[in-house]
Each structure stands twice: as C-alpha cells, then as structure tokens.
Amino acid sequence: MVRAAPHPGLRPGVMSYRGFRTDAGRLHRSLEIPVGVVSLLLGLGKPFRVLGSSRDPRGACSSTALLCGLQDRSFVGERDGRSAGVEVVMTPWAAFTLFGVPMKELAGSVTPVEDLPDPEFGELNADLCAIRSTGG
Structure with a gap:
C-alpha cells in the first residue's frame, strides 16, 4: 500500500x-469498519465485491469502482487474490460536491459508480483500466 497527499488545491x-x-493468489476478505469519511474505490482490473452489511445483508454488490458512503456498521469486502486499485478518501462535503448526491442517500451503502446519476464516473474507471492494460 502506498499513501499520497492530494494536490493542495483539493x-x-x-x-x-x-x-x-x-498478489496473494487467493480470495481475500476484509472487515471494513465504519470511519467518518467517504471513499471512492477505483479498481484496476477485477471487480470488488461487498457481501452486505449487518444492517442490510441483501446489500451485496460488485463493481470495479465503488463509492462507500458514511457507515455506521461494518461490512465485509472481498476481492480476488490479485488486485490493484486506488482509494480516494474524502470528507462528506467534498463527496457531495463531486457526485451531487446527498450524503443521506449514500449513508450505510456501498454503491457501484455506474449506479450514480452521472455516468462519467463509470467511464473514468473504464479509462483507468484501459491505461493499465496497455501499460500506459
């Protein structure tokens, strides 16, 4: 894992x-605990899976790009043993500014970016995957 600070303007x-x-070569599950931030997870290849939460076990989803709203309960994430990606960690007000979705609509959920109102976010992740596959 590598952590980086954003541009000062952000x-x-x-x-x-x-x-x-x-590069574990096997299925990896992790317990994601609630924190006071919103995360945008951009996978570079295989999709990530969310197995649901204790609040809504039916809330399972799978995508190469996920928006994790503010959580008040843990959930289980799963990915294949070989995966790569970038997580953008942001404040709730920044997520609202970027995505235009009220945070109360995302609270307690993990949403595939292709399900967001603005389709450009799904295209962004497809573009990132394409760059990785061409070695750019």
Missing part, C-alpha cells in the same frame, strides 16, 4: 490517496 476535501496491490 485539500481539505480530499484527505488522501491510497494505492494498493495484492
């Missing part, structure tokens, strides 16, 4: 970037 709304790569 602070204080964007708090950090976290790049990661796992």
